[in-house]
Amino acid sequence: DTGVSQDPRHKITKRGQNVTFRCDPISEHNRLYWYRQTLGQGPEFLTYFQNEAQLEKSRLLSDRFSAERPKGSFSTLEIQRTEQGDSAMYLCASSSRGLGSNEQFFGPGTRLTVL
Amino acid sequence: AQKITQTQPGMFVQEKEAVTLDCTYDTSDPSYGLFWYKQPSSGEMIFLIYQGSYDQQNATEGRYSLNFQKARKSANLVISASQLGDSAMYFCAMTLNYGGATNKLIFGTGTLLAVQP
Numbered sequence: 001d002t003g004v005s006q007d008p009r010h011k012i013t014k015r016g017q018n019v020t021f022r023c024d025p026i027s028e029h030n031r032l033y034w035y036r037q038t039l040g041q042g043p044e045f046l047t048y049f050q051n052e053a054q055l056e057k058s059r060l061l062s063d064r065f066s067a068e069r070p071k072g073s074f075s076t077l078e079i080q081r082t083e084q085g086d087s088a089m090y091l092c093a094s095s096s097r098g099l100g101s102n103e104q105f106f107g108p109g110t111r112l113t114v115l
Numbered sequence: 116a117q118k119i120t121q122t123q124p125g126m127f128v129q130e131k132e133a134v135t136l137d138c139t140y141d142t143s144d145p146s147y148g149l150f151w152y153k154q155p156s157s158g159e160m161i162f163l164i165y166q167g168s169y170d171q172q173n174a175t176e177g178r179y180s181l182n183f184q185k186a187r188k189s190a191n192l193v194i195s196a197s198q199l200g201d202s203a204m205y206f207c208a209m210t211l212n213y214g215g216a217t218n219k220l221i222f223g224t225g226t227l228l229a230v231q232p
Binding site for chain 1: 119148150152157158159160161162165206208210212217218219220221222223224225
């Protein structure tokens with residue numbers, strides 16, 4: 001399978017716990033994005049990596065959120081001290097800068113439920 | 116700031132008929148891209164079609180076409196010959212394409228399309 005993969009697909013946690021999500025982009029893609037989608041809304045940008053460098057972070061990304069992309073391959077998104085408002089679908093996407101549409105390919109998402 | 120507006124929360128269409136999903140955008144940057152994504156109930160985001168701001172012709176991909184009206188800042192999606200499998204949420208999105216841009220996608224709120232047999 002050469003698409004974007006995310007793990008886990010579903011996560012249920014109690015308020016106050018830490019959670020970590022993983023994203024494996026398409027192997028030759030140097031750009032990686034995290035988005036968050038709440039019910040009935042379009043995805044909202046969280047953060048962007050070009051290779052291993054985190055080049056942009058949304059104001060949505062509070063201090064409880066941290067993202068990494070060691071060695072420019074897979075990425076992790078960690079949420080510390082989860083709150084009920086963190087319940088959402090977390091989507092990862094990757095793309096390759098170059099000619100063409102710069103289409104972003106999305107993974108299946110991780111659905112987080114905070115109880 | 117960039118913004119995407121989708122004013123149709125939901126649409127019905129009869130199978131085999133054409134349907135237009137509306138999208139307007141706002142940006143002061145001259146170089147940008149416009150996308151349409153489909154999100155079925157399973158949740159994955161599926162790329163449908165792309166239009167660059169400097170493209171002279173409207174984009175087409177099979178049954179999908181993008182009606183790009185730059186002066187009106189609209190980028191409507193036209194689906195011809197609707198199929199039952201087209202029932203899904205449809206999102207319009209844009210990116211800025213200037214050198215150094217992150218190309219992050221800015222999404223609208225989506226339109227839920229229901230295709231009726």
